Amino acid sequence: xxxxxxxxxxxxxxxxxxxxxxxxxxxxxxxxxxxxxxxxxxxxxxxxxxxxxxxxxxxxxxxxxxxxxxxxxxxxxxxxxxxxxxxxxxxxxxxxxxxxxxxxxxxxxxxxxxxxxxxxxxxxxxxxxxxxxxxxxxxxxxxxxxxxxxxxxxxxxxxxxxxxxxxxxxxxxxxxxxxxxxxxxxxxxxxxxxxxxxxxxxxxxxxxxxxxxxxxxxxxxxxxxxxxxxxx
Amino acid sequence: xxxxxxxxxxxxxxxxxxxxxxxxxxxxxxxxxxxxxxxxxxxxxxxxxxxxxxxxxxxxxxxxxxxxxxxxxxxxxxxxxxxxxxxxxxxxxxxxxxxxxxxxxxxxxxxxxxxxxxxxxxxxxxxxxxxxxxxxxxxxxxxxxxxxxxxxxxxxxxxxxxxxxxxxxxxxxxxxxxxxxxxxxxxxxxxxxxxxxxxxxxxxxxxxxxxxxxxxxxxxxxxxxxxxxxxxxxxxxxxxxxxxxxxxxxxxxxxxxxxxxxxxxxxxxxxxxxxxxxxxxxxxxxxxxxxxxx
Numbered sequence: 001x002x003x004x005x006x007x008x009x010x011x012x013x014x015x016x017x018x019x020x021x022x023x024x025x026x027x028x029x030x031x032x033x034x035x036x037x038x039x040x041x042x043x044x045x046x047x048x049x050x051x052x053x054x055x056x057x058x059x060x061x062x063x064x065x066x067x068x069x070x071x072x073x074x075x076x077x078x079x080x081x082x083x084x085x086x087x088x089x090x091x092x093x094x095x096x097x098x099x100x101x102x103x104x105x106x107x108x109x110x111x112x113x114x115x116x117x118x119x120x121x122x123x124x125x126x127x128x129x130x131x132x133x134x135x136x137x138x139x140x141x142x143x144x145x146x147x148x149x150x151x152x153x154x155x156x157x158x159x160x161x162x163x164x165x166x167x168x169x170x171x172x173x174x175x176x177x178x179x180x181x182x183x184x185x186x187x188x189x190x191x192x193x194x195x196x197x198x199x200x201x202x203x204x205x206x207x208x209x210x211x212x213x214x215x216x217x218x219x220x221x222x223x224x225x226x227x228x229x230x231x232x
Numbered sequence: 233x234x235x236x237x238x239x240x241x242x243x244x245x246x247x248x249x250x251x252x253x254x255x256x257x258x259x260x261x262x263x264x265x266x267x268x269x270x271x272x273x274x275x276x277x278x279x280x281x282x283x284x285x286x287x288x289x290x291x292x293x294x295x296x297x298x299x300x301x302x303x304x305x306x307x308x309x310x311x312x313x314x315x316x317x318x319x320x321x322x323x324x325x326x327x328x329x330x331x332x333x334x335x336x337x338x339x340x341x342x343x344x345x346x347x348x349x350x351x352x353x354x355x356x357x358x359x360x361x362x363x364x365x366x367x368x369x370x371x372x373x374x375x376x377x378x379x380x381x382x383x384x385x386x387x388x389x390x391x392x393x394x395x396x397x398x399x400x401x402x403x404x405x406x407x408x409x410x411x412x413x414x415x416x417x418x419x420x421x422x423x424x425x426x427x428x429x430x431x432x433x434x435x436x437x438x439x440x441x442x443x444x445x446x447x448x449x450x451x452x453x454x455x456x457x458x459x460x461x462x463x464x465x466x467x468x469x470x471x472x473x474x475x476x477x478x479x480x481x482x483x484x485x486x487x488x489x490x491x492x493x494x495x496x497x498x499x500x501x502x503x504x505x506x507x508x509x510x511x512x513x514x515x516x517x518x519x520x521x522x523x524x525x526x
Contacts, residue, residue: 048413074415086410088403099403099414102396140414 031194079146248482254459273456279305309430
């Protein structure tokens with residue numbers, strides 16, 4: 001469904017991504033983990049068209065989309081949430097959902113209901129709590145009924161109970177029938193939702209496998225905690 | 233005295249409605265692109281010159297001339313957008329502004345090459361004497377301008393606030409990056425807003441020139457100046473502000489001319505603009521800038 005081949009990206013003297021190969025089969029959710037600055041969000045930016053790679057190829061299904069602008073990739077069926085949710089602060093929640101998604105008012109209302117935002121429908125974007133912002137960001141991402149979802153820390157900044165509710169929401173409303181990549185620092189969430197994870201460190205892919213197995217690998221422990229952690 | 237005040241106010245509102253339309257065009261471009269198009273007036277002038285050419289060469293009547301003027305302004309606007317705005321999307325806003333100033337000069341040269349005399353006749357849309365309502369003299373062509381302005385403002389408001397395109401336009405005006413992330417083609421939205429602004433300016437310019445029944449190469453500067461001042465009086469990037477700013481400019485000019493004469497009239501407008509800038513006001517003062525966008 002999603003195939004990345006030899007993706008490389010430099011920002012000045014920094015190699016943000018180096019030779020990343022990745023394949024996400026249709027209908028599966030791949031966890032993408034790694035320490036801060038390892039290149040996870042940059043990789044999602046490359047897939048969604050916000051950052052053009054210096055080298056490599058991005059394919060969604062049979063279509064090569066390398067270098068396409070973000071709106072074309074979104075219209076191909078790619079939904080995305082952001083690490084720091086950006087909503088239109090002076091538009092209502094309902095208008096935020098509708099955007100350019102071609103949803104009717106009724107469909108938008110139904111979507112808000114599914115994401116527990118009906119009570120907030122008339123509130124402005126900048127009046128929402130972080131939990132509501134995360135749910136609005138998710139609802140917007142699925143508004144076009146995308147076949148590929150790129151989720152960047154959907155539980156970032158949430159309390160444990162909110163994180164648990166987010167996991168339910170993802171399992172119930174967002175993920176069924178879709179292919180996706182999930183970036184998350186909360187490993188319980190990754191373990192609960194992703195059968196497979198890829199670990200990045202300094203822009204390179206260092207491990208891949210089932211979460212419980214990968215998180216025990218010395219190179220992964222070292223990436224997160226340094227050499228002392230790996231030795232312990 | 234009271235009659236003079238009333239007459240001046242009515243005259244000012246009618247003239248101001250044309251300023252409001254010019255300001256709306258400026259506002260549409262500034263609200264969506266956060267950039268200033270100094271070639272806005274000269275683009276309108278090119279449309280008007282093409283209309284005049286059709287009138288002089290082929291003897292076409294007012295309706296055809298009006299259509300050619302509006303379409304000519306849109307074509308000139310497209311040329312300016314492709315040359316000064318589309319290639320500079322990722323660069324500083326001043327780059328587009330300076331480029332549009334250079335194109336201003338080019339368009340003025342083109343106009344004088346097309347029609348080299350200082351002024352040319354432009355057909356009137358309505359040729360009938362003024363009529364009187366409650367002692368106030370009203371020119372039919374100015375009333376037509378007021379009616380067209382009200383219709384254009386309503387249409388623009390409905391487009392921006394009651395259509396899917398308007399929602400995408402407002403989303404783009406508020407946060408281009410997020411709009412792109414949601415699949416909105418912000419460059420296309422910007423181009424359509426630019427062409428819409430040119431059409432609005434072409435309509436306003438055509439009504440003003442038809443009422444004056446003559447066109448000169450100074451019209452481009454005049455239209456840029458009036459539209460810019462009206463927009464700034466109303467607060468940058470606000471649709472209601474542009475309307476209020478245009479009407480206020482018209483009324484202040486009318487009263488200024490009556491009480492102080494034509495030289496001091498413009499000084500009065502500059503003083504008002506200065507006051508607004510000093511107070512960081514505009515009519516939309518006190519409203520956070522994000523709210524004032526489109």
